[in-house]
Amino acid sequence: MENNKQMRKWLDDMNLPHPLVIAGPCSAETEEQVLKVAHDLKDTDVNYYRAGIWKPRTRPGNFEGVGAIGLKWLQKVKEETGLKTATEVANRTHVDLALEHDVDLLWIGARSTVSPFIVQEIADALKGTDKVVLVKNPVNPDLSLWLGAVERLNSANIEKLGVIHRGFSTYEKTKYRNIPEWQLVIELQTRYPDLPIINDPSHITGKRNMIFDVSQTALDLNFDGLMIETHCDPDNAWSDAAQQVTPDRLVQIMKNLRIRKETDEQAEYNSKLSNLRAQIDVIDNQLIEIMGKRMKVSDEIGALKKKRNVAVLQSNRWNAILGNMILEGEQRGLSEEFVLKMFKAIHQESINHQEKIINT
Ligand code: PEP
Ligand code: MN
DSSP: OOOOGGGGHHHHTTOOSSOEEEEEOSBOOOHHHHHHHHHHHTTSSOOEEEOBSSOOOSSTTSOOOOOTHHHHHHHHHHHHHOOEEEEEOOSHHHHHHHHHTTOSEEEEOHHHHTOHHHHHHHHHHHTTOOSEEEEEOOSSOOHHHHHHHHHHHHHTTOOSEEEEEOOBOOSSOOSSSSBOOHHHHHHHHHHOTTSOEEEOHHHHHSSGGGHHHHHHHHHHTTOOEEEEEBOSSGGGOSSOGGGOBOHHHHHHHHHHSOOOOOOSHHHHHHHHHHHHHHHHHHHHHHHHHHHHHHHHHHHHHHHHHHHHTOOSOOHHHHHHHHHHHHHHHHHTTOOHHHHHHHHHHHHHHHHHHHHHHHTO
16 A cells, blocks of 8 residues: 555545544434434534444344434435434445445444455445545554555555544453554554544543543544544433533533644644654653553562562672663663663662562
């Protein structure tokens, strides 16, 4: 896939004064609900109205979407409000039906992106379409799998492309429903600077009160747009109730976000600066996380030493670590003085941890 500006022409042509906004309910539930939310979003920053018609549910027995009838409701949305429409497609039948009902934007869901067979089937069904097609990240943090899906669409002569970051599944429970991997996104942006990238804070957070902060981080990291699940009665939504916001709240979120406008030199400077600072924040968080992990391993060593009654400080081992790290650091432009200071601090923390374990 060559890096062509063609991929983002559809977005540039919209000439938006703000990030692209895709909003609407997780699922189309009833005709009334679909139309009510759409009318509430009509005169806002929203560019595409989303609604899930076929819902990929993790466990069977939950609401699995209204099916093709919902496409008729989306057509009505377009007629009554002028909003463009968007839905998820997961196989050839979905694609055929969505195209038949003139849906403007189709996205491939996280559970489909993991399967090259399904992605290829969708790409074949969409061959040459002039609709916008967005690819959500796969549920697992695999950049090649994600980009592979984009490449399959690109090879099927689909030009209006983009990706959606909706976070990744983790076994560990975290404050996120699906953890965002900003570092992976930065790598994707470096490899394909022209590929439009949208953030989906709804599925990343799973909680409506975290949506603003994640959206702001995304904009600071140069995301081109946001997809935010919006419902007129979020608590009673048939799917993803905890993460949906009301249309009023969406308007407020959009108003409060710091949106970068690259209009003059000062703005460009500020925009670059906030982008770099957001990258630093991501890396600093990773540093703290990795230090926490290191100390946990150190605790385990402490427990082992306790069992065997071995001294905490093993100077041979420590000198070997220092020597290696000074060499590694040199290759990355870090001074010997800095590496020594940093590792002394890490070592001290490690000793404190182990002392505590041995003496309890
Ligand atoms: C959705 O957008 O409603 C959805 C099911 O998302 P995902 O594929 O990210 O889980
Ligand atoms: Mn959802």
